[in-house]
Amino acid sequence: MKTIKVVGAVITYERGEILCALRSPKMSSPNVWEFPGGKIEKGESPEEALIREIQEELGCAIKVYEQIEDSKFAKEKFIINLLTYKAEIVQGEPRAKEHQELKWVTKQELSRLDWAPADLPTVKKIVDNW
Numbered sequence: 001m002k003t004i005k006v007v008g009a010v011i012t013y014e015r016g017e018i019l020c021a022l023r024s025p026k027m028s029s030p031n032v033w034e035f036p037g038g039k040i041e042k043g044e045s046p047e048e049a050l051i052r053e054i055q056e057e058l059g060c061a062i063k064v065y066e067q068i069e070d071s072k073f074a075k076e077k078f079i080i081n082l083l084t085y086k087a088e089i090v091q092g093e094p095r096a097k098e099h100q101e102l103k104w105v106t107k108q109e110l111s112r113l114d115w116a117p118a119d120l121p122t123v124k125k126i127v128d129n130w
C-alpha cells in the first residue's frame with residue numbers, strides 16, 4: 001500500500017494553549033480535528049512543507065522546532081505517515097482559510113476533541129509529557 005507523508009504543526013501560544021483545526025466537510029477525512037499541515041511535496045524537507053502549508057492554510061508564518069511524533073495509520077487505500085513538530089507563530093494571526101474551525105485549547109482539553117486517528121499518538125505524548 002502507498003504511504004503518504006504528512007506534516008502537522010503543534011502550534012503553541014505562550015506554552016499554555018495549542019492550536020487545533022477542524023477539517024471541513026469539503027476536505028477528505030472531514031469533521032475531525034487535526035494539527036494543521038498537509039502533504040510533503042517532492043523535494044521538500046518536512047520543515048519546508050510545514051512552513052508552506054501553514055502559510056497556505058492559516059495565512060501566517062511559523063518557526064518549526066523539534067519533532068514530536070512519527071506515526072502511521074492505515075486508511076482504506078493508503079497509509080498516512082504523520083510527522084508532527086512543535087511550532088510557534090512568528091508573523092500574522094491564524095485564520096481558517098480551509099478549515100471549518102480553529103480553536104486554542106489547553107493540554108487538558110486536548111483529549112476531549114474527536115481527533116483524526118493518526119493524531120492520537122501525538123495527542124497522548126502532549127497530554128502525558130508536557
Ligand SMILES: Nc1nc2c([nH]c(=O)n2[C@H]2C[C@H](O)[C@@H](COP(=O)(O)OP(=O)(O)OP(=O)(O)O)O2)c(=O)[nH]1
Binds near residue numbers: 028033053080
Ligand atoms: N494536515 C493533516 N493531515 C492529517 C492529519 N492527520 C491525518 O490523518 N491527516 C490526513 C488527512 C489527509 O488524508 C492527509 C493530509 O491531507 P491534507 O488535506 O492536509 O493535505 P494538503 O493540505 O496537502 O491538501 P491537499 O493538497 O490534499 O488538498 O493526512 C493531521 O494532523 N494534519
Ligand SMILES: [Mg+2]
Binds near residue numbers: 036038039053057
Ligand atoms: Mg492540509
